[in-house]
Amino acid sequence: MNVIEVKQLKKIYNTTEVKVNALNGVDLTFEQGEFAAIVGPSGSGKTTLLNMLGGLDEPTEGEIRIGGTNILELSSSKLIDFRLRNIGFVFQAYNLIPVLTALENVEFIMQLQEVPKKERQQRAIALLEQVGLGDRTNSRPSKLSGGQQQRVAVARALASKPKFVLADEPTANLDSKSTANLLDIMEELNRKENITFVFSTHDQRVVNKARRVITLEDGQIISDLKKE
Amino acid sequence: MRKNLTLAWRNIWRNRKRTIITAASVFFGVLLSTFMTSMQEGTYSKMIDNVVSFYSGYIQIHQNDYWENKTIDYCFTPGNSLLETLKNTPDIVFHVPRLESFTLMSHGNNTKGAALIGIDPPKENHLSKLSHWVVEGNYLKPGDDGILLAVNLAKNLGVEVNDTLVLISQGYHGASAAALFPVRGILKFPSPAMNNMGGYIDLKTAQNFFSVPNQYSSLVLMVSDYSEVNRVKHSLKRDLADSYEIMSWDEMDPLTKNMIDADRSGAYITKGILYTLVGFGIFGTVIMMMAERRKEMGIMVAIGMQRSQLSAILFIETALIGLIGVLAGFAISLPLISYLVFHPIPLTGEAAKAYEEFGFEAAMYFSVQWFIFARQVLIIFILTLVIYVYPLVKTYGMKLTRALHA
Ligand SMILES: Nc1ncnc2c1ncn2[C@@H]1O[C@H](COP(=O)(O)OP(=O)(O)O)[C@@H](O)[C@H]1O
Numbered sequence: 001m002n003v004i005e006v007k008q009l010k011k012i013y014n015t016t017e018v019k020v021n022a023l024n025g026v027d028l029t030f031e032q033g034e035f036a037a038i039v040g041p042s043g044s045g046k047t048t049l050l051n052m053l054g055g056l057d058e059p060t061e062g063e064i065r066i067g068g069t070n071i072l073e074l075s076s077s078k079l080i081d082f083r084l085r086n087i088g089f090v091f092q093a094y095n096l097i098p099v100l101t102a103l104e105n106v107e108f109i110m111q112l113q114e115v116p117k118k119e120r121q122q123r124a125i126a127l128l129e130q131v132g133l134g135d136r137t138n139s140r141p142s143k144l145s146g147g148q149q150q151r152v153a154v155a156r157a158l159a160s161k162p163k164f165v166l167a168d169e170p171t172a173n174l175d176s177k178s179t180a181n182l183l184d185i186m187e188e189l190n191r192k193e194n195i196t197f198v199f200s201t202h203d204q205r206v207v208n209k210a211r212r213v214i215t216l217e218d219g220q221i222i223s224d225l226k227k228e
Numbered sequence: 229m230r231k232n233l234t235l236a237w238r239n240i241w242r243n244r245k246r247t248i249i250t251a252a253s254v255f256f257g258v259l260l261s262t263f264m265t266s267m268q269e270g271t272y273s274k275m276i277d278n279v280v281s282f283y284s285g286y287i288q289i290h291q292n293d294y295w296e297n298k299t300i301d302y303c304f305t306p307g308n309s310l311l312e313t314l315k316n317t318p319d320i321v322f323h324v325p326r327l328e329s330f331t332l333m334s335h336g337n338n339t340k341g342a343a344l345i346g347i348d349p350p351k352e353n354h355l356s357k358l359s360h361w362v363v364e365g366n367y368l369k370p371g372d373d374g375i376l377l378a379v380n381l382a383k384n385l386g387v388e389v390n391d392t393l394v395l396i397s398q399g400y401h402g403a404s405a406a407a408l409f410p411v412r413g414i415l416k417f418p419s420p421a422m423n424n425m426g427g428y429i430d431l432k433t434a435q436n437f438f439s440v441p442n443q444y445s446s447l448v449l450m451v452s453d454y455s456e457v458n459r460v461k462h463s464l465k466r467d468l469a470d471s472y473e474i475m476s477w478d479e480m481d482p483l484t485k486n487m488i489d490a491d492r493s494g495a496y497i498t499k500g501i502l503y504t505l506v507g508f509g510i511f512g513t514v515i516m517m518m519a520e521r522r523k524e525m526g527i528m529v530a531i532g533m534q535r536s537q538l539s540a541i542l543f544i545e546t547a548l549i550g551l552i553g554v555l556a557g558f559a560i561s562l563p564l565i566s567y568l569v570f571h572p573i574p575l576t577g578e579a580a581k582a583y584e585e586f587g588f589e590a591a592m593y594f595s596v597q598w599f600i601f602a603r604q605v606l607i608i609f610i611l612t613l614v615i616y617v618y619p620l621v622k623t624y625g626m627k628l629t630r631a632l633h634a
Contacts, residue, residue, distance in 0.1 A: 056530055056628045077534055084532025091632060095527060099238035111231055112532050160532070 001068070003164050003196050004030040004053055009062035011048050011219070022048040023059065024219035030164065033194040035187065037201050037210035044216040046200035047168055053198065054166045055083050067163050084112055088157030088165035090199075093173040095153035096141040102128060102152045103137040109160045127155040131185050147178025151185060158189065164196035171203050183209050232537065236544035239517075247549055250513040254553020255560075257506035258604045261499050262561040265600045268495055270569070270593030272488045273454060276477065281356050282422055284480040285324070285448035286457045287464070290473040294445060295480070300329045300400055303443040304472075313467050314449070319456040324351045325444040327434045331397040331405075333427065335385045342381055343426030344395065346434025355450055358415070358428065365389035365413030372430040374412035380423040382414050389413060393427075399439040407437055418584060507611045514546055514615055518622055525623065526631025535623045542619035543612070550608040558601060568594040 011023040022045045030036060038046050051057040052064060055071045064071050066086055074082055083089075096105045106124035115123070128137050131151040133144075141149050150170055157165045167186075171179040187209055189195050199206070207213055215223040240247045280286050289310070294302040306325075314320055327346035332339055349368040353359050358376075359367035368376060375393060377385075387393060391411050399405040409429060417423050435441050451460050457476050464474045478485035518525070528538055572591035575583055580590035 051629050054530070056632070077536075080529060080532055080534050083530065089527075089531050091527060091530075094523060097235075097524060097528065099235065099242060108231075109531055112537075156531070 002029045003032050003067060005065040007063040009052060010060050012060045021219050026221055030196060030198060032196055034196050034212055035190045035210055036198050036212040037207050038214045038216060039201060039207055040216035045219040046216055050166055050168045050200050054087055054089060055079050084160060086163045088160060088162035090153045090157050090167035090170045092169045096149055098141050101138050101140055102133060105152055106156045106159050109156055113160060123159060127158055131155045147174050147181060150182050164198060167199035169200055171206055179205060232541050232544055236541050236548055240545050240548055246513055250509055250549050251553040253506050253509040254550055254608060255556045257502055258554050258557025259561050260502060262600055262604055266565045266594045267592055269595035269597060273595055274593045275484055279481045279484050280477050284477045285355060286451040286477050287449040287461055288475050289447040292473050294473055295475060300438045300440060303440050303445045305442050306447060317460060317463060319452045319460050321450045321452050324348060324355045324448045325431060326446045326448060327431055328445045329397060329438060331395045333385060334394045335387045335391060338385045340381060340384055345428050346431040347428050348431045355448060361415045361417050362413045363416040368412060368430055371432055373433055375409040376413045376415050376428040377411055378423045378425050379414050379416040387411050403439045405437050503607055510546060511615050514618055518619060522631050526628050530628055530632060539620050539623040543616045546615055547612045550612050554605055554608050565594050565596050569596045
């Protein structure tokens with residue numbers, strides 16, 4: 001079954017004097033287990049598309065189904081709950097709650113899901129070990145490097161057992177070593193656990209790792225390549 | 229809930245300095261306000277005590293219409309049902325009879341009109357500590373045939389202890405009343421009004437003088453606590469209103485009551501301004517707190533935290549800062565005020581004189597009633613609630629895409 005299904009998605013920004021067609025009729029589906037990159041020049045609509053897929057913003061027109069649910073029909077608090085249970089997020093930077101330790105950040109999302117304490121802790125520790133931070137569980141974000149913070153963010157995104165993980169330029173603020181490291185971790189999670197990743201990027205190294213590359217220009221898909 | 233509390237607690241210490249400054253403003257607000265309220269209440273209860281103990285008692289019972297006319301024709305013999313009711317009202321500690329009217333007092337060529345109050349000497353002393361104010365001569369003995377005179381009146385009449393005074397008045401239903409009274413003692417009250425007022429004689433003697441055997445013009449009630457006065461009054465009114473007039477101290481002395489009310493409203497304004505300033509201080513902190521954390525709050529809601537929970541955390545943060553301020557304020561004001569209740573601050577110079585003119589001992593009095601403190605908690609809580617409107621509106625109105633890119 002398709003994890004994400006998008007039909008005729010349009011987004012027009014009226015906020016500025018000129019109308020901006022940020023997305024101009026996008027049709028797109030993602031299947032379970034994909035490792036897909038959305039690329040394109042700055043201003044092509046990558047962030048806008050990811051926001052739509054994550055239920056963070058509403059399209060002007062079109063349809064978004066996630067695991068079969070039409071998320072545009074959900075009330076605002078139902079939508080928050082839907083995101084909590086179905087979508088993992090990794091943002092560009094400063095993803096984490098600064099007053100919580102790495103472990104607490106990962107646990108936090110499971111707390112919102114009301115996962116029992118014991119299970120929560122075990123899972124958070126296991127996830128942090130998976131992203132190579134088993135020894136930094138009690139560090140607050142300010143004591144972690146940018147790469148480490150992004151790895152905690154990935155662990156947090158996975159903690160809720162989402163249908164897929166959305167990452168908006170997750171490596172934008174990282175040096176090449178941390179970028180490679182983060183990508184390896186994501187790729188491994190994808191291969192071993194069949195977790196679906198959809199990310200936007202500028203970075204050619206990230207593009208190279210992706211098994212599917214969707215290119216946007218002026219709010220339209222101009223190519224959609226799958227490598228096998 | 230516990231998680232919210234933990235998050236809120238950690239959040240407020242992210243900017244330690246700002247939290248301390250904000251809590252400090254609450255602290256000073258609470259300190260000033262409790263101190264001020266405590267002093268007010270202390271002073272008021274002293275004023276009331278004065279009125280009550282020198283003169284009116286907390287509650288008086290009269291024959292209907294006595295207070296309007298204040299003549300000997302409106303006196304009464306307390307019936308069994310009245311005495312029974314007084315006995316069965318638990319907050320009435322005791323009651324004291326008085327027989328009061330107006331007389332002409334003369335000595336030599338001097339004649340003055342003055343109040344004459346017939347009292348039961350030991351009972352009256354129990355109520356108003358009248359014997360305290362005897363500066364010359366002696367207090368009355370039961371059945372005494374002499375008179376105690378207020379100091380200014382005595383001066384005006386030119387009498388001294390052991391001189392004899394002629395009293396002329398009207399007795400019951402126009403009967404004439406005249407008699408000679410040796411001066412037993414001179415009374416000097418702390419209040420000038422009282423010093424002009426009149427004379428005290430024994431109750432029995434007064435009843436004979438006015439030809440009203442076994443009758444009183446008032447029963448003065450002592451109530452266990454000031455705060456019980458209204459309750460007792462209403463309960464008595466319910467049982468006795470048909471035959472008797474029941475009046476509380478504030479009805480008999482509206483002047484003091486008005487003075488207290490006026491002072492209270494003035495103080496409300498001062499405290500209102502004080503707490504408005506404190507409120508704006510907290511509000512400023514909340515605004516800054518939220519501006520700094522816009523992106524973080526966006527992320528929290530994006531990953532799945534309900535806006536209601538986010539705003540609850542912000543509320544707890546505000547409330548915690550307030551609570552720290554309040555508790556710190558109490559930590560200082562409670563012991564300080566408790567001490568001052570038993571050790572009033574003595575006044576000197578002009579202030580002291582002004583106090584004495586109003587019939588007070590020259591000292592600043594304090595009160596440590598629970599409501600003084602409870603009220604601060606309530607005010608800070610209400611402030612927090614009002615300020616909470618801001619985070620509430622902001623979190624519910626927050627646009628995620630904007631917040632995330634803040
Ligand atoms: N909130 C907004 N208001 C107005 N225009 C916007 C807004 N967000 C994005 N845009 C415009 O929409 C277009 C697509 O932007 P975006 O999705 O951010 O592209 P990308 O992520 O590929 O750089 C751009 O022209 C951008 O200026």
